[in-house]
Structure formats: C-alpha cells, structure tokens
Amino acid sequence: MLVVDGPSGNGIGKAIASVLGCEFSECMHNLFPDGESEVGLASAVKGKDVLLVQSTYPLQDKRLMELLLLADDTKREGARSISAAVPYLAYARQDKRYDEKGNAVSINTILSMLSFSGITTLVTVAPHNAESLSTFNGRVIIVDAMAPLAEEVKKNVSDPFVLAPDKGALNMATRFAKALGCGYTNIEKHRNKLTGELNILNAPKADFKGKTVVIIDDMISTGGTIVQTSKFAYENGAKEVVVAAAHLLMAGNAYERITGAGVKELYGTNTIPYNRAHMVDISGAIAKALPSASPKQHSK
C-alpha cells in the first residue's frame, strides 16, 4: 500500500505509513495567487493500492476539492484501488432535509462525489451521525476517538465524572467512562427551532461534588452546547469542568465562550489541528482500523 498525505493530511498519513511499514509520499501542492489549488501525485500509483489522507476542516470546500482532484488523478493514473482517510469529514451534519426549507442533503452529494472520484473505502473519525454515511457506495470504516481521548484525560484528571450533553452522545460517554473507570450520565437539551436557544429539559440527579466533570462530544463548533452543559455541571457541584471532543472546529469565538463558562482544559484530536487544546494523535487508531493493516514486524 502507498499512503499519500494530502495538503491537509497534517502528517497523519506519514504516521499511518510508519505504523504499517508501507510506502509513503507527500503530495505536490501549490496555491495560485487567485486562490486555486493545484495538487498532484509525487509518486507513481499505477497498479498500487493507494490510501489518500486528507482532513476537511475549514476551508472545507477547498480541502474537499483537493481530495477530489487527488483521487480523480489517482484513478486516472491507474491505481489498483483507492481508499481515503478523511479524519474530519465536512458536511456530515447536513444529513436531513428539513420541511420548512428546501435544503440539499449535502452529505449525500459529497459521498457520491468521493465515490465517483474512485474512492471505494472511506475511513473517518467520529462522524456526527454514522447513519448519514450509509449512502456511500463502498466500504465505510469509522474510527472511535473516545479511547485515545480518554487515555490522555486519564493522565491529567484524578477524579473524573463523564457528562454527555445530550442523549445522542450517551454511547460515547459510556465508552469514555469505561476507559476512565468512572461514572457518567447525560442531560437532555432542547433547541428552539426559531431562536436557536438551547434549554435543558431533563436533568439527571447527578451529584458532581468534588469531581472534575469531563464533558464529551463528537465536535465543538460554536461552543453553545458546551457553554450550557458546563454551567449545568457547576450548578450541580462540579469542582471543575474540562471538555474532550474528537473535532475542535472552534468557529468564531468558541474558545472565549467555553472558557468564559468555566471550562478549564480542552482535549481534542489532530483531525483538526488546534493549538489551544491538548492534541491527541489519532493516526494509530486509524492505522489499526484499516482493513489491510499488517503491522510492521520487528526483525528478530
């Protein structure tokens, strides 16, 4: 297998290749003065099984386009198979058509195009809703971020209690708490469709006294959910609050908002580089999840 880091592979491909002991190449990348990307393969791909690594955090459209250009070129150059590891997959939250708007179900189009460009296996980390990837015409491999995040949190927090900000995150919370060997619960929130305001509907009878509450989620965008959840934790006796999420999008002033709500530490993975957080390397987890994973043998 040949692993190729795309322009926003951020070294994840290189690390995967190192774990698997296989061939690795950077891609060629150039940005023209008018803003067009130019990409290219720096190694021959003919007859090879190629894994392209490209995360699609902002600027999402540019990074998606670069991936499509690279994949299509890999196909045209005669690769035997093309897999893509897209650590953060943009547009995965646009997975429903809402009645009041005629919005396109964008993730379906993105998945169609990835498939059309020759990608037959798609590997991604902690998508917002795994079911939204079911329309992909190929194999989908989902990598969990909770275990590696929990490992890092464990090093720094001695008295944790895991809190999921909604029911949807309860499965993640369960895995996270198991890895930490601590308790967990979730709150239920309600978003007002007109105003966008978040309200906590049902609160568990949780006593966080003396505990460090670890709020977990798949991603942080504007931080609104985290702000509400952090306030709730402090109101229920938390000693302090930290946050662990797979993808730190941190749109606008998200950092100021969540630290303003008392969040003391932030943990994320390098699916999206973010230098104000503890960064957990996700490469090993991706490498392990690959179907062709045949770890490098130590010489005897």
Place this chain on the structure above:
Amino acid sequence: MLVVDGPSGNGIGKAIASVLGCEFSECMHNLFPDGESEVGLASAVKGKDVLLVQSTYPLQDKRLMELLLLADDTKREGARSISAAVPYLAYARQDKRYDEKGNAVSINTILSMLSFSGITTLVTVAPHNAESLSTFNGRVIIVDAMAPLAEEVKKNVSDPFVLAPDKGALNMATRFAKALGCGYTNIEKHRNKLTGELNILNAPKADFKGKTVVIIDDMISTGGTIVQTSKFAYENGAKEVVVAAAHLLMAGNAYERITGAGVKELYGTNTIPYNRAHMVDISGAIAKALPSASPKQHSK
C-alpha cells in the same frame, strides 16, 4: 425552462429569465458559522428543464461546491434536464500536465464532476482555452465577451487601437477591433519558466501615436501581463492605455500594479463583480447563446 440563480449567480439568471420570458427562482442559501455552505432549491423542479446559474470566481472551491450541491439536488428531485451557466469557470487554466511536476489536470476533474452531478449542457464565457473543455461529457456553449465589451469601450474611447498581449489573444483582438472599426496588432511574450519573468520577444512595428491603446485579454489575474503590455504601448507612443477583459480576477494588488503602469480605465463583465471597473452585463449574450432561447415576443 426554470432558471435558478445560485449563491453567486449575481442576478445573471434573473436577467436571463427576463430576456427569455421564463420561470425564475432564487436558490436557498445559508452559511453556517463553521464555514459550510447550505444550498437548496426554492421551487419545484420535477419534470422541468432547469438552468442553474453560478459563477465560480474566488472562493472558487466554495462556489464550485455550491454548484455541485445544487445540481445534484436538482437531479435527485427529478428535473428533466440540467444546464449550467458558469459565467466564470474556475480551474480552466489547469488544463495541462507539466513534465517537471506531477500536477493533476484539474479542469478534467471539474468537468467530470459537473457531468456526474447531472449537468448535460455547460455554458461559459470566454474560457482561457476552449479546447480544455472538450473532455466535458455533454454540450459546451461558449459565449463571447468581446462584442459586449467593445460596445461599452466604443462609448468612451474615440481613437482606439487594439493590442493583444500575446498571440493567443489575437482572435479576440480581431473581433474586438472589428466591433470598434479600428486597427489591431499583438505582441509576443516569453515567460521564463524558472523566474516567471515576462519578456517581450517580438514587437510589431506599431505606431500608437495619438491613439488610446485598448489592451484586451480573457482575464486579469495578478496583472503581470497587462503591466508589461501597457509599458510597451506607452514606449511606442500611446496617448493613453485602457484595458478590457472578460474576467477581472484582480488577485492581490493587481489594480495598483496595472494603474501604476499607466492603465487609465478598466472594463470587465459581471462574470466577476468588480466595482473599480466599467461593468458590462453579460446576461443578454448568455441568453442569446442558449439552445432553448425563444425570446419573449412583444405583444402586438
């Protein structure tokens, strides 16, 4: 036919619909805080022939993605046919593989994806190289920008002489000069592949004395070509220099560069809105070029 203006249709679709007397709709458009675009159809498309209008100037990747999302949704919603008018088509200059780099031929991928998303007719204005569009799996309609630009220049310039900055632009210059009823010529330039420097190799024996030299080109990106050509015109006696180009990308400090080289006026079309230039509306020319053009009849 139903004409739909995409997020960067800039009213061109509306004007086309008005000329043709057919149904028109804006699209739904939203930008999420993290930078993802959301688009949608605001009118039913089932069974209709739909023309999507979306120009793909910077941010090129975002505008292309929006077009692909809209087209794919139009296909999924059961339109009878989908045409796309893309007044400025990004990536059309990335049409060759250079020996020394393994660069992808990006325009081929863009055209494949447009076709895959259901577009069977592609209408565009003054592409850099018409041949680069030959791989499109459908009908390509190219709209000339020289005639409408010449009409506007004619109103303001009394003693023109048309100058093409290279051999490739000579055909455009011929058409432009014919519309103005004036003389024309071209210079030949050579770009040093290593330094990027432009040099004039062969200069015509042109006497621009007392004339307003109108430099024409398909597009202005950084303005380097225009700077050289303007200097050449003044060195050969031009009274003043103006520039007319279909697409004013005007990357970085292009405006300062070309006005610094003596360019007095700038003419462009609304394929790319640019408020420091005379803007010529290209809608009528696009409407006329459409295969289904059946102009609204005046009632008698």
